[in-house]
Amino acid sequence: xxxxxxxxxxxxxxxxxxxxxxxxxxxxxxxxxxxxxxxxxxxxxxxxxxxxxxxxxxxxxxxxxxxxxxxxxxxxxxxxxxxxxxxxxxxxxxxxxxxxxxxxxxxxx
Amino acid sequence: xxxxxxxxxxxxxxxxxxxxxxxxxxxxxxxxxxxxxxxxxxxxxxxxxxxxxxxxxxxxxxxxxxxxxxxxxxxxxxxxxxxxxxxxxxxxxxxxxxxxxxxxxxxxxxxxxxxxxxxx
Numbered sequence: 001x002x003x004x005x006x007x008x009x010x011x012x013x014x015x016x017x018x019x020x021x022x023x024x025x026x027x028x029x030x031x032x033x034x035x036x037x038x039x040x041x042x043x044x045x046x047x048x049x050x051x052x053x054x055x056x057x058x059x060x061x062x063x064x065x066x067x068x069x070x071x072x073x074x075x076x077x078x079x080x081x082x083x084x085x086x087x088x089x090x091x092x093x094x095x096x097x098x099x100x101x102x103x104x105x106x107x108x109x
Numbered sequence: 110x111x112x113x114x115x116x117x118x119x120x121x122x123x124x125x126x127x128x129x130x131x132x133x134x135x136x137x138x139x140x141x142x143x144x145x146x147x148x149x150x151x152x153x154x155x156x157x158x159x160x161x162x163x164x165x166x167x168x169x170x171x172x173x174x175x176x177x178x179x180x181x182x183x184x185x186x187x188x189x190x191x192x193x194x195x196x197x198x199x200x201x202x203x204x205x206x207x208x209x210x211x212x213x214x215x216x217x218x219x220x221x222x223x224x225x226x227x228x229x
Contacts, residue, residue, distance in 0.1 A: 036154075049215035
């Protein structure tokens with residue numbers, strides 16, 4: 001089973017700053033990695049699919065990069081609405097399953 | 110507009126059963142794989158089960174294998190999750206989610222979730 005490890009667990013930044021979130025896979029997942037944003041009481045929202053493609057309606061300040069085992073979600077200049085929990089996610093072929101990272105909480109400093 | 114609306118959650122005793130439904134609209138339901146993802150209180154996301162668009166292929170997390178059954182009725186644009194032998198650790202908000210494409214693992218649309226509470 002592929003394990004996704006996100007770091008840091010909590011990131012404290014101010015609006016306008018740049019945020020860099022990391023997701024490391026225990027084995028290669030190619031480019032098949034997604035990122036989600038979740039706010040309290042809401043369902044997750046897809047931000048990035050296939051490592052670097054922004055989902056429909058996602059602002060350009062969100063970008064994804066990486067391949068293999070190391071991935072990064074970057075928010076170029078934080079807006080107040082960006083403070084939330086972020087998850088990475090992948091699918092393994094064997095055993096067939098989807099896994100999520102444990103999440104990074106992005107909080108206002 | 111894509112919409113996914115879950116229903117069927119509630120309070121159930123350990124060992125009991127519950128069936129969740131997810132009504133889909135705004136896309137060709139039979140063309141897309143669907144999954145159930147859950148989130149225990151104050152915890153992260155856990156994938157539970159998935160099914161192909163045709164219904165011919167199903168997968169389950171080890172934590173629910175043998176207890177939960179996923180199914181779909183493409184004529185009714187509805188996804189189901191039959192949950193038997195429920196345990197306290199199954200307490201969570203259950204989301205249904207639409208797969209973005211056949212190749213990508215991403216889920217591009219999610220329902221609002223339905224809460225399942227397993228307690229005596």
